[in-house]
Amino acid sequence: MEAILEELEQASELENMQGISEALRDVFKVDHLVYHWVSSNGEQYGCGTYDPEWVQHYLDKDYLRVDPVVVGCYQRFHPVDWKRLDWSSKAARAFQADAIANGVGNQGYSVPIRGPNGQFALFTVSHNCDDATWARFTESNRRDLILIAHYFNQKALDFEPERAPEPAQPLSPREVDAMTLLAIGYSRAQVADTLSISEHTLRVYIEAARFKLGAMNTTHAVARALSRGLIVV
Amino acid sequence: MEAILEELEQASELENMQGISEALRDVFKVDHLVYHWVSSNGEQYGCGTYDPEWVQHYLDKDYLRVDPVVVGCYQRFHPVDWKRLDWSSKAARAFQADAIANGVGNQGYSVPIRGPNGQFALFTVSHNCDDATWARFTESNRRDLILIAHYFNQKALDFEPERAPEPAQPLSPREVDAMTLLAIGYSRAQVADTLSISEHTLRVYIEAARFKLGAMNTTHAVARALSRGLIVV
DNA sequence: TCGGGCCTCACTATTTTTGGGGAGTGGAAT
DNA sequence: ATTCCACTCCCCAAAAATAGTGAGGCCCGA
Numbered sequence: 275m276e277a278i279l280e281e282l283e284q285a286s287e288l289e290n291m292q293g294i295s296e297a298l299r300d301v302f303k304v305d306h307l308v309y310h311w312v313s314s315n316g317e318q319y320g321c322g323t324y325d326p327e328w329v330q331h332y333l334d335k336d337y338l339r340v341d342p343v344v345v346g347c348y349q350r351f352h353p354v355d356w357k358r359l360d361w362s363s364k365a366a367r368a369f370q371a372d373a374i375a376n377g378v379g380n381q382g383y384s385v386p387i388r389g390p391n392g393q394f395a396l397f398t399v400s401h402n403c404d405d406a407t408w409a410r411f412t413e414s415n416r417r418d419l420i421l422i423a424h425y426f427n428q429k430a431l432d433f434e435p436e437r438a439p440e441p442a443q444p445l446s447p448r449e450v451d452a453m454t455l456l457a458i459g460y461s462r463a464q465v466a467d468t469l470s471i472s473e474h475t476l477r478v479y480i481e482a483a484r485f486k487l488g489a490m491n492t493t494h495a496v497a498r499a500l501s502r503g504l505i506v507v
Numbered sequence: 508m509e510a511i512l513e514e515l516e517q518a519s520e521l522e523n524m525q526g527i528s529e530a531l532r533d534v535f536k537v538d539h540l541v542y543h544w545v546s547s548n549g550e551q552y553g554c555g556t557y558d559p560e561w562v563q564h565y566l567d568k569d570y571l572r573v574d575p576v577v578v579g580c581y582q583r584f585h586p587v588d589w590k591r592l593d594w595s596s597k598a599a600r601a602f603q604a605d606a607i608a609n610g611v612g613n614q615g616y617s618v619p620i621r622g623p624n625g626q627f628a629l630f631t632v633s634h635n636c637d638d639a640t641w642a643r644f645t646e647s648n649r650r651d652l653i654l655i656a657h658y659f660n661q662k663a664l665d666f667e668p669e670r671a672p673e674p675a676q677p678l679s680p681r682e683v684d685a686m687t688l689l690a691i692g693y694s695r696a697q698v699a700d701t702l703s704i705s706e707h708t709l710r711v712y713i714e715a716a717r718f719k720l721g722a723m724n725t726t727h728a729v730a731r732a733l734s735r736g737l738i739v740v
Numbered sequence: 741t742c743g744g745g746c747c748t749c750a751c752t753a754t755t756t757t758t759g760g761g762g763a764g765t766g767g768a769a770t
Numbered sequence: 771a772t773t774c775c776a777c778t779c780c781c782c783a784a785a786a787a788t789a790g791t792g793a794g795g796c797c798c799g800a
Contacts, residue, residue, distance in 0.1 A: 497690040501740050506626075
């Protein structure tokens with residue numbers, strides 16, 4: 275375990291990650307171990323031990339928007355056992371059946387991870403076993419899993435710095451104010467009034483923010499500011 | 508160490524955190540150990556071993572926007588040694604002098620942590636010693652520090668009850684489509700075109716979504732859908 | 741079977757937002 | 771000391787979004 279952690283910390287090439295995933299899977303004696311980057315611009319990257327066919331199928335079906343693991347972890351900080359997620363919707367059940375049919379285990383444990391600019395990723399281990407066995411496994415390995423998740427994400431960020439969409443030009447304080455107030459529903463007039471500036475001036479901020487965020491309109495700018503964590507509502 | 512980690516994981520009251528900070532400080536034999544929540548809407552919460560006067564001074568001076576540790580970690584995922592940050596600006600140097608005068612060590616190591624909805628926090632250890640000693644310390648404790656940072660943030664989020672006040676009314680598939688496309692910058696015309704429906708129909712979806720989300724305009728609706736995790740961009 | 745949510749389309753009129761200019765201050769960094 | 775950036779203000783015309791009301795078909799669960 276120690277050795278693998280060390281290797282993971284020191285990994286200096288992306289290609290190693292796949293191998294490390296497999297090594298870790300064997301160390302933990304689980305069926306699958308996956309790191310999955312869910313970048314805010316829709317791009318995805320992953321490495322792990324899932325069947326490539328399943329991965330492609332996942333992408334084709336746009337399961338990202340259905341997968342209860344993703345939607346559930348998106349609002350969560352704690353690592354979570356799949357059993358505690360909401361599988362009640364019809365789409366979720368269909369997804370679950372499809373996943374199990376494709377070799378994904380009936381048990382799973384996922385660690386959400388977040389980086390700068392709203393980057394979001396998941397680290398998951400999955401296995402086929404009964405609840406008690408799985409509970410023992412997660413109980414005794416949760417700390418290592420958190421650390422591994424951390425290191426995987428660290429590597430992903432190291433190797434793909436350009437993957438972070440435009441390198442997040444920081445918004446000026448006024449621009450942050452403007453975006454924040456727009457995000458809580460104020461109209462331009464209200465925002466200008468709240469900030470005690472003319473609506474014309476406000477417009478300059480909104481345009482500047484739009485430009486910095488590479489957004490095509492105000493709504494887009496607010497959405498980006500939000501998903502990059504530049505503003506909080 | 509193990510025992511403290513256990514206690515940290517199990518802590519069920521906010522008051523314990525202060526005590527755990529002090530215990531951890533003694534375990535690590537460092538001058539200070541601080542967890543600092545910096546939700547970017549200005550709210551702050553912290554617990555740790557800094558002199559309360561310094562904390563108050565920090566807040567009064569609005570050092571949050573100056574502190575190189577905060578601004579430096581904000582765009583970073585890796586834990587970082589303070590020496591590697593940018594202390595060159597005039598404001599940063601003034602801050603540094605002020606900090607050291609107030610008992611903050613000349614060495615420091617900070618772990619950035621992020622939660623859902625752009626939540627951001629820092630976990631920091633600080634000490635007074637020479638570079639070599641500090642390098643040895645950080646080298647041998649970095650994993651524990653990451654874990655502790657994680658658990659501190661976990662507790663901070665647990666104790667923060669004001670999350671998702673409104674029960675998220677589910678959006679219909681079409682409404683999700685509309686919100687998603689709007690969030691990635693499409694205009695109404697483009698969205699309607701993409702979904703192959705008339706713009707009139709689209710409007711009905713947007714209004715329905717606005718209503719369900721209790722939003723006052725489209726931008727607001729998209730912002731809410733995003734921060735409630737109803738859509739992923 | 742019946743109500744209810746969902747999907748689809750239409751009209752008119754009004755209000756808001758946007759895109760393109762230009763211009764002056766002050767502070768901070770090189 | 772000059773340059774860069776943040777902040778503030780202004781005009782105008784075109785494009786987009788909003789408010790109100792309306793209607794028909796579909797599928798699901800009570």
